[in-house]
Structures are given as structure tokens and as C-alpha cells.
Amino acid sequence: MGALDESDVREIRSIRLPRWGRVVEAGGEEVVAWQVLDPDGRVVEPIEVFLRDFTAQGNRAGSVRSYAYALLRWWRWLAAVGVEWDRAGSGEVRDFVLWLGQARKPRRVERTVSASSAGAMNPVTGKRHLDDSYGPRTVRHSNAVLRSFYQYWIDVDVGKGPLVNPVVLARADRRANAHHNPLEPFRAEGRLRYNPKLPKRRARAIPEQRWDELFAALRSDRDRAITAMAVSCAGRAQELLGLRAVDVDWGEQRIRVLRKGSGAVQWLPVSPESLVWLRLYLTGLGDPLAPQDPLWWTLRRRNDAGPGAGSRRPLTYEALRAVFRRVNALLGSNYSMHDLRHTAALRMVGDDRMSLRDVQTILGHAHASTTADVYLVADEEEVLARARQHLVDRERAVPVAPAPPVAPGYAAADLAVLFGEGAGR
Incomplete structure (x- = not known):
């Protein structure tokens, strides 16, 4: 299967990524801390060259590892859809984002104890248990890695590698802030087209x-x-x-x-x-x-060096x-x-x-x-408590209007029996 245009459709749910390649920690003599190997154990050259440049920019080993895993996942996707890395277009990125939105992360061991609670709300902490889905932050990180990877190859290998970056911007057809309202502050533009929206982050303190x-x-x-x-x-x-x-x-x-x-x-x-x-x-x-x-x-202590030599x-x-x-x-x-x-x-x-x-x-x-x-985001429970107290204080502060005087010919005691205390005052 070749690269698709944006108008073409794949059966996303039927696609299964192969266990293609792996990420390994490089030896002490290597400049790049992490490497992506193909199924034959050979270094994937385009990724290796990119990660070498990424490392030279001062990025730490943890970031290199994160980028390596994101690129390995992309290579597996390309193997599943039958597209070469330098021939991928925006259609492949679009379908990859759609696939991530419904796929489950591979696990070495199946869930047992946590199978019933995965994704559910914990009653003690009020936090959701982690599940095996790819969250919006993972998808956005993947898009950022891919755009950086392809932009690098477009810049250093003009005419030989990919001609365009498949990770396109949402507003690439006009200048950023071209129609800016002078009464409003400038905002960042150039959002990636297939970036999902992030849920509002909310910090919780342990009581x-x-x-x-x-x-x-x-x-x-x-x-x-x-x-x-x-x-x-x-x-x-x-x-x-x-x-x-x-x-x-x-x-x-x-x-x-x-x-x-x-x-x-x-x-x-x-x-x-x-x-x-x-x-x-x-x-x-x-x-x-x-x-x-x-x-x-x-x-x-562990006895890796023989009996009695625990460390x-x-x-x-x-x-x-x-x-x-x-x-x-x-x-x-x-x-x-x-x-x-x-x-x-x-x-x-x-x-x-x-x-x-x-x-x-x-x-x-x-x-x-x-x-x-x-x-500085207010806790919902604290806001509700303050709102309830506001209503209570307001009710206490509202003065009670005096009851009108009893009209001539009516007994105050009889009105109190009919309408309650205070009706005859």
C-alpha cells in the first residue's frame, strides 16, 4: 500500500502494528545514548542521524530516549501501512493520529489486579487510574517529534529526502496573526493540524x-x-x-x-x-x-558476585x-x-x-x-464550599419584613392558627 492523499480512507480499527524493531541503550563508547534497531538488529540510519543531531543540541539522554520510542512507533506504523519513511504524507500522519486515538498500548504482561480499575475514578484520591490508551499529550508529543524529524531531513538533504513535512500546520495558508485584533493580546499560532486538545490540568493536594x-x-x-x-x-x-x-x-x-x-x-x-x-x-x-x-x-543486598559478597x-x-x-x-x-x-x-x-x-x-x-x-486553579470542592457558605450568610443577612397589621374585624389568634406564627402580628 502506498502513501494516501487526505481524501483517501483506511480501515483504521483493523490495523495492527507489528513488533518491528526495538529501542536499546547504546554502549558507553556511543555518542547517542539510545538507538533504534530494526528486526535484524541493525541501527535505523535516518533515526540515528537525527538523534545524533538532537543530542548535539544539548538534549539530555531522557529526551533522546523519548524521541527514540516515538520514532520507533512511527516506523512500526509505516511498516503496517506499507509506506517508506521518506514518502509519507499528511494522510499517513492523519491516520496515525486516528489510530492512536483508538488503540491500546502494548503490555508485556496482561493486567490482572488492575484490569477492573483501569480508567476508573479512585474514590480515595479522586484521580483516574491509568489505562492503556494513548492520551492527548502522547499524541501531541508524537506529532512534535515527527515534525522535528522531517524538518531536519528537509533542511539537511535538499532534493534527496522528503520534499515536504507530512506533519502540517493548521494555519499554513496565511501569515501568523495576519488578522490580529489590536484590542486583544497576540497569541501563538501555527498549531499542528492533527493535535488533539488537552484537558485542563488540575493539581490536587493530598489532604x-x-x-x-x-x-x-x-x-x-x-x-x-x-x-x-x-x-x-x-x-x-x-x-x-x-x-x-x-x-x-x-x-x-x-x-x-x-x-x-x-x-x-x-x-x-x-x-x-x-x-x-x-x-x-x-x-x-x-x-x-x-x-x-x-x-x-x-x-x-544481592549476591551477584558469589556467596558472601552481597552488595x-x-x-x-x-x-x-x-x-x-x-x-x-x-x-x-x-x-x-x-x-x-x-x-x-x-x-x-x-x-x-x-x-x-x-x-x-x-x-x-x-x-x-x-x-x-x-x-492557581481553584479546587472545585473548595469553590462549592465557599458558594454554600455564601448562600447561608446571605440568607442570614436578609432582614425579615414585619408582618402587616391585622385588619379590623379579624382576631390575631385565629390568623395565627390558619397561617402560622407571626401572621397576626
Whole structure:
């Protein structure tokens, strides 16, 4: 099957992506941290060249990995519809977006315990359980990756690679802001044509009682230390997992993190409670840490080097997720480390001594609008409570008009029996 025009139609629901290729972590000698291999184990050259340029622009390994998986999914789609990568058009992108909208993510292991709750609302946290569908953010990220990939090849390989970018803009037929109203602010234009709309993001704080329950369900000083640290400094999971022993300033009660995305080094204040739990955890490790050693380690030793030569391993993101899976199973919740970041941010926003600029700095947001859009959105339950109180106060404040005097010839007692108390006043 060849490339289609926009007017052509594919049977989207009947398409199944093949298990074509894979993403692997490159060896230490490779410049690019992640590679996409074809079914024969060979590097996919167009992707490799693009990721090399992407890495040279200063993007971190995590971003390279994300782009690699997005491009692998696109290559699988092209294999399913029988189109070469440099012959794909906007019809392929359109159908790919439609396919993502109804497809399910492949899973190595089928859901068992979580099969009944996937996509449902959790009654404890008020959050939806994750399901296996591709969300709007995933689709938008995929479109952004593909547009960047094709634009790179159009710029560097004029006349040999793709002639046009298949990921088209929604308003490519006119100049941006060509009909701008001078009474209104300028807005960004050039939205990708097939980008789905994003739902309004809404941060939720863990209520104090729920937080106490979560903290009590933790089973080790290490887990108490890292969660208490997260809920006090609003650090991301990967930022906290990247801490080394030298990154803890005990005297100033702060930690030094490497910010996600920008890679900037930043000191963040942490609570005295978190440092108490951290000291208890480090004491329990036994062996003192060298300054450059990772701060967080597994609690159990592994005998990989033979009997009696057990050693601990640095705590990974998956191991930290397992901590929350155990807690959620006990509490019937679906908390994550990111909920602790939201909780810390909303606590700061609610403190009159901290400005929006202060909160933005602690969170590491590049723009204050990001902080405001997420953390200054009023909670619906709080709004409803204030509205109910407003109605109660208003009813109490409305004066009761005095009853008119009883007309001559009528007995006040008789009117009170007929119409209630106060009718004869």
C-alpha cells in the first residue's frame, strides 16, 4: 500500500502494528545514548542521524530516549501501512493520529489486579487510574517529534529526502496573526493540524489526614525520608533519585538537585523532619557513603558476585514505583511521587508569605504562567464550599419584613392558627 492523499480512507480499527524493531541503550563508547534497531538488529540510519543531531543540541539522554520510542512507533506504523519513511504524507500522519486515538498500548504482561480499575475514578484520591490508551499529550508529543524529524531531513538533504513535512500546520495558508485584533493580546499560532486538545490540568493536594495515612503505611526509614523530602521541596522523582551524598547540606537544611529538562543545578530547602528520617536511614545502611555515592540505595543486598559478597544497588525509578504500589494496595489509593510535588506546591501557594515567583523558583518552572495555570486553579470542592457558605450568610443577612397589621374585624389568634406564627402580628 502506498502513501494516501487526505481524501483517501483506511480501515483504521483493523490495523495492527507489528513488533518491528526495538529501542536499546547504546554502549558507553556511543555518542547517542539510545538507538533504534530494526528486526535484524541493525541501527535505523535516518533515526540515528537525527538523534545524533538532537543530542548535539544539548538534549539530555531522557529526551533522546523519548524521541527514540516515538520514532520507533512511527516506523512500526509505516511498516503496517506499507509506506517508506521518506514518502509519507499528511494522510499517513492523519491516520496515525486516528489510530492512536483508538488503540491500546502494548503490555508485556496482561493486567490482572488492575484490569477492573483501569480508567476508573479512585474514590480515595479522586484521580483516574491509568489505562492503556494513548492520551492527548502522547499524541501531541508524537506529532512534535515527527515534525522535528522531517524538518531536519528537509533542511539537511535538499532534493534527496522528503520534499515536504507530512506533519502540517493548521494555519499554513496565511501569515501568523495576519488578522490580529489590536484590542486583544497576540497569541501563538501555527498549531499542528492533527493535535488533539488537552484537558485542563488540575493539581490536587493530598489532604493532611490522607498524608498521615500514606506516611504511616511506609515500611522503611528510606521511604519515609524520600517522601518527606519530596513533600517539602516539591522535587521530581528523578531529581531526588539523582542525589548524591555530597548534595545534602545538613547545616542549611537543603539539597542540590539537577533540574529535569534544563539540567541546571539548584538548591532546594527541605524540612527538618525529612533530614531526621534521612539520618536514620543512613545509619541503618551501616557503611558510610562516599561524597559521590548515590544517596538512595536498595535495602536488600544481592549476591551477584558469589556467596558472601552481597552488595546494594542504587534505588531506581521502578523500585520507587514499587514502594507506592505496596502503599496503594494497602490504602486502596493510586498515589504517585508526583502527587507529593503537587501537594508541596499547593501548600506553598496557600502560604501568604510566599509569592508566585517564589513558588515558580522552587518548582523550577521557566515561566510563571506555567505555575499559575496549574497551581492557581481553584479546587472545585473548595469553590462549592465557599458558594454554600455564601448562600447561608446571605440568607442570614436578609432582614425579615414585619408582618402587616391585622385588619379590623379579624382576631390575631385565629390568623395565627390558619397561617402560622407571626401572621397576626
